[in-house]
Amino acid sequence: VSFLQMREANELVDVTLVFGDRRLACHKLILAGMCKYFHRMFLTDMVESYSKEIVMKDINASTGVLLIDYFYTQQIDITTHNAQDLLEASDMLLIDTLKRSVEEFFCELTDKSNCISLLNLARFYDLKMLREKAQDTVCNIQVDGMDDIEDMHLLEENDLVTILKASDVLDDSFCLVQKWILAVERSNAFDSLLQLLKKKMLHNKHGMELIQHLTQLYLVNDRPEKPSLMVGTFEGEMWQSIHSETWQPIQKPRNLNEVYSACAHPDGRLIISGGVFMNTIQSDCHYYDAHTAQWNHLPPMPTVRAQHSSIYHDHHVYVIGGNDGRSFLHSVDALDMRSLEWSSLPHMPQPLQCSYVVSVSDTLFVLGGMRDGWVDWSVDVHQYDSTGKTWHQRSPMPEQCAGGAAVALGDQVYVVGGWNKSCMKFNPQIDSWVSLQRPQFSHWYGPALVWNGCVLVCGGSEEDSIEEYSPLTDKWRTWTMTLPQKQELRFAFRILL
Structure with missing residues (x-):
């Protein structure tokens, strides 16, 4: 006669275990022989050692039934529905053989979709084999394969850095960090991650570029900062808003020109x-x-220009195209902000005014612009190689974007707004364009900027709305805050104060 048959016949049972609403009569000898927890309990002077009934508070009824059957048969059916309960119970009751079986079950299940949660589970219960399997799976996930993972918020910072170190695509890494920050919903998530990246990836070229882009995006610095949104019209009216929805006018200098060009310096200067x-x-x-809220002079440009484009890049202010009152220009000049000396650069392939200029890593891109008159808007994209001082043609935009704007986010270029309500993304690495969700409003001459990982488009002719595009969701939302006037804008910048 087996102990199982004796239990089923209620023969010589000497203790009852209570699991929820289930009462299971057992033999102390079997419990002590199969489970260290009961072995220690029955051999010590604990109350339970001589009690006829023991309440198992932390184990539910269905799990309790499985455990007792396992003690008597050494067999158990582990499923996705009961595995975690069995793991918790085997850990609490010190049932090493069962805990090992559950660990092996989870190892067989480990894949991209669950490796993050299983890695955290393995760490919590000290499951070495599962931890190694889950870590290997996490490390082998390509950054662009994280989109479908629902457990992003469970990914620990060290594991995220491990994935980033294995990637060599800056844009994918950049998007992954943004998704993780949004998923974890911790106010200090970015700061702590950035410190870890600096510690573990500072000597990695890809890591250095990622740190630089993230720092620029989230405006992390060692000093207290107040992000300030500054905007200006074609006629020279300027305002700023600091941590509020109210606008304060910026005192402009006498004789400030109209249809000027503007760019922002990282140290808080508007040029x-x-x-x-x-x-x-x-x-x-x-x-x-x-x-200081003060205006100062810089050396004049070598060429008179209006309706031109400008950008601060690598200690230089580049002024590009425009017109001199007689014709459109294809000339390019650069002011070295260290020596305050101008130099002339190779001409663009074609004369343009009102083009969009952005910098991605060490490269300048000139997109669109007017070729002749007010109706012939170009779709061309020109890349300037500052090392070889040469221009290269890239894939054209999918559509005209008259009176729009462009920004660089990560290593991608976004062209937004304008008469056609455009929104399209250019990937310089593969020289390709993707059309995205269009904004709600027509931002005719509405400038754009990067704001907390999103693209912000501000106002425009007969428009005072501010719209924000999220690359993560491909959706737009409209701010409650509006601009001080419905008017064509020459610039909109985020500057640190």
Whole structure:
């Protein structure tokens, strides 16, 4: 006669285990022989050692039935529905053989979809074999394969860094970090991750680029900061908003030109160049220091320009195209902000005004712009190689974007707004375009900027709305905050104060 038959016949049973609403009569000898927890309990002077009934508070009834059957038969059916309960019970009751069986079951199940949660489970219950299997699976996930993983919020910082170290695609890494920050919903998530990246990836080229892009995106710095949104019209009216939905006018200098070009310096300076004053196109340049609220002069451009484009890149202010009152320009000049000296660069392949210029890593891109008159808007994309000082043609935009704007986010370029309500993304690495969800409003001459991992488009002709595009969701949302005027804007920047 087996002990199982004796239990089923209720013969010589000497203790009852209570699991929820189930009462199971057992033999102490079997419990002690199969389970260290009961062995220690029955051999010590604990109350339970001589009690006829023991309540198992932390184990549910269905799991209790499985455990007792396992004690008597050494067999158990582990399924996805009961595995975690069995793991918790075997860990609590010190049933090493069962815990090992559950661990092997989870190892067989481990794949991309569950490796993050199983890795955390393995760490919690000290399951070495499962931890190694889950870690290997996590490390082998390509960054662009994380999109379908629902457990992103469970990914620990060290595991995220491991995945990032294995990737060599900056844009994919950049998007993964954004998704993780949104998923974990911790106010300090970005700061702590950035510190870990600096510690573990600073000497990795890909890591350095990622740290640089993330720092620029989230505006992390060692000093206290107040992000300030600054906007300016074609006519020279300027405002700023600091942590509020109210706008304060910026005192402009006398004789400030109209239809100027503007770009932002990382240290908080707004750099203005060229434009029209008293019906005459100018070459003068100024900068506004947001910290001191003071205007100062810069050396004038070698060429008079209006309706041109400008950008700060690698210690230089580049001024590109525009017109001189007689014709459109294809000339390019650069002001070295260290020596305050201008130099002329190779001409663009074609004359353009009102083009969009962005920098991605060490490369400048000039997109779109007017070729002749107000109706012939280009779809061309030109890349400037600063090392070889040469221009290269890239794949054209899928559509015209008249009066729009462009920004660089990660290593991608977004062209947004304009008359056609455009939204399209350019990947310079593979020279390809993707059309995205269009904004709700027509931002005719509405500038764009990067704001907390999103693309912000501000106002435009007869429009005072601010729309925000999320690359993660391919969706737009409209801010409750509006601009001070419904008017064509020349710039919109986020500057640190």
